[in-house]
Amino acid sequence: MAAGRLVLAAVTQGAATRVAEQRGSSAAAVELTKEEPGRSQVDAASCTQVARPPDTPSTPGLRTHDSGPSRPRHDSVTPDLVTSPREAGSNTNTVLLAVFVALVFSYFAMAAATRGRTLFVPELALDRAIPLEPAWMPVYISLWVFSFLPLVVVRGVARRGTILAYITTAIAAYVGFLMFPASAPRPDVVPGDGVLAWGLRTLYALDPPYNCFPSLHVAYSFLAAQSAYGAHRGFGVMALLWAVLVGISTLFIKQHYVADVVAGALLALAAYALVLGGRRLPRLHSARRAIAGSNDPARRDGHQTASKPAPANAAIAAANASGSRGVTPTS
Numbered sequence: 383m384a385a386g387r388l389v390l391a392a393v394t395q396g397a398a399t400r401v402a403e404q405r406g407s408s409a410a411a412v413e414l415t416k417e418e419p420g421r422s423q424v425d426a427a428s429c430t431q432v433a434r435p436p437d438t439p440s441t442p443g444l445r446t447h448d449s450g451p452s453r454p455r456h457d458s459v460t461p462d463l464v465t466s467p468r469e470a471g472s473n474t475n476t477v478l479l480a481v482f483v484a485l486v487f488s489y490f491a492m493a494a495a496t497r498g499r500t501l502f503v504p505e506l507a508l509d510r511a512i513p514l515e516p517a518w519m520p521v522y523i524s525l526w527v528f529s530f531l532p533l534v535v536v537r538g539v540a541r542r543g544t545i546l547a548y549i550t551t552a553i554a555a556y557v558g559f560l561m562f563p564a565s566a567p568r569p570d571v572v573p574g575d576g577v578l579a580w581g582l583r584t585l586y587a588l589d590p591p592y593n594c595f596p597s598l599h600v601a602y603s604f605l606a607a608q609s610a611y612g613a614h615r616g617f618g619v620m621a622l623l624w625a626v627l628v629g630i631s632t633l634f635i636k637q638h639y640v641a642d643v644v645a646g647a648l649l650a651l652a653a654y655a656l657v658l659g660g661r662r663l664p665r666l667h668s669a670r671r672a673i674a675g676s677n678d679p680a681r682r683d684g685h686q687t688a689s690k691p692a693p694a695n696a697a698i699a700a701a702n703a704s705g706s707r708g709v710t711p712t713s
Contacts, residue, residue, distance in 0.1 A: 386505070388557065394686060396675070397541075403473070404436075413558060418593065421563075436650050440538040446548075446661070462688070463669075466554065467571030474542060475542050475545060477561055478542065478545040478546060478549065479533065479545055481534075481549060482545055482548050482549050485552040485553070485556075486552070488552075488556070489593060489598070492556050492559050492560070492592075493559075493590035493592040493593050494558070494590075496559055496560065496563040496589070496592045496593065497523055497592060499561055499563040500564060500565045500592075501563055501564075502562040502563060502564040502681065503564060503565075504564065504639045504640075504641035504642065505567065505593060505638065505639055506640050506641070508640050509567060509633070509639050509640055512574075512633050512634060513634070514569055514572070514634070514635070514636055515634040515635065516572065516574060516576070516578040516579045516581070516582040516635065517578055517634075518630070518631040518634040518635050519581045519585070519631075519635060520578075520584055521627050521628060521630075521631040522599075522631040522632060522637070523585075524624075524636055525579075525599055525602060525603055525628055528603065528606060528609060528621070528625075528628070529602035529603050529604070529605070529606045529626060529628075531603070531610075532544050532605075532606050532609035532610060532613075533545060533548070535600060535613070536613065540612075540613075543657055543658045545657060546657045547605055547609075547653045547654050547656075547657040547661050548602070548605060548653075550652060550653040550656060550657055551598070551601050551602070551605055551649055551653040552598070552708030554652075554653065555593075555596055555598045555601060555646075557651060558596050558649075559592070559593045559595070559597055559685055561596075562595045563592065564594040564595045564639075564642070565591050565592060565638050566592075566594050566636065566638065567636050567639060568586060568591055568636045568637075569636060572586070582635055585635075585637075589637075594638055594639070594642050595634060595639075595641065595642050595645055595647050596642055596645030596646040596648075597629070597636070597637075597638045597642040597643050597645065598646065599628065599632055599638070599646065600632060600638070600642070600643050600650075601646040601649045601653075602628045602649045602650070603625035603628040603645070604622075604625045604629075604646070604650035604651065605631065605648045605650040605653065605654060606621060607621040607622040607624070607625040608623065608650065608651070608654045609654075610709065612658075625647075629643045629646070629647065676677065680704055
């Protein structure tokens with residue numbers, strides 16, 4: 383009897399020791415979980431308690447299943463040191479736009495380089511038959527708003543291609559100015575005392591009578607019309623008609639010959655096809671949908687917005703949803 387009591391006491395003491403060890407390991411695991419908020423699970427060999435992630439909603443009466451190890455955190459990366467593709471594209475567009483502006487102001491340097499070298503006179507009988515009409519001045523000067531509008535309206539990769547097309551057009555036109563130096567068919571005197579006649583005389587005084595073949599004025603107009611047509615067909619057709627009017631205005635105010643106008647239109651077509659490959663720019667309604675999608679928080683985070691179930695099937699949909707979320711009610 384005494385031996386039996388000794389054995390029973392030893393077994394009881396050993397069991398108490400094991401229970402104390404298990405309680406100590408569980409407490410240590412809880413403290414470790416508190417120190418590491420992102421930890422989702424403690425080693426099963428040392429404890430049995432599972433820690434809930436900090437971003438998991440607390441729902442009374444429900445126990446969540448193990449969702450695997452937590453994803454690594456990248457909070458140590460400094461956002462200011464990372465350049466997004468959008469920012470890189472914007473920087474590239476800014477550089478290209480600066481190059482184009484430099485080419486625009488190089489127009490006067492090209493005129494000085496071809497001064498006194500008038501060798502090419504592409505005059506036709508049609509040019510001599512067209513009278514001088516200062517009334518076309520408003521159409522002519524509208525180029526400075528109409529032709530450069532795509533540089534402001536077109537966005538993204540399409541904008542970069544449009545700027546490259548303008549740069550290509552300017553460089554090709556300057557090569558033509560050097561190879562075929564020509565002088566504008568301007569009259570010696572502009573008749574009339576009105577505002578339009580005064581404006582035409584001012585234009586003659588400011589714009590050198592060189593840089594004629596091909597007509598860069600017409601080339602910019604047709605390039606703008608093609609860019610507009612690639613974004614919106616209806617607006618592009620109107621822009622094309624306006625580009626034709628701009629070309630006609632250069633003839634009536636005696637800034638260009640017919641050959642200059644035709645060469646400028648062909649230059650714009652070739653530059654657009656060369657740089658943009660004849661591709662149509664994104665439609666305006668597609669751009670609006672893309673902008674609306676980027677402003678939607680659910681779409682921006684990569685989630686799809688689920689459609690709401692019909693009222694008659696609301697109970698069935700709720701039951702299916704609760705079964706698919708992987709939750710188990712606690713007893």
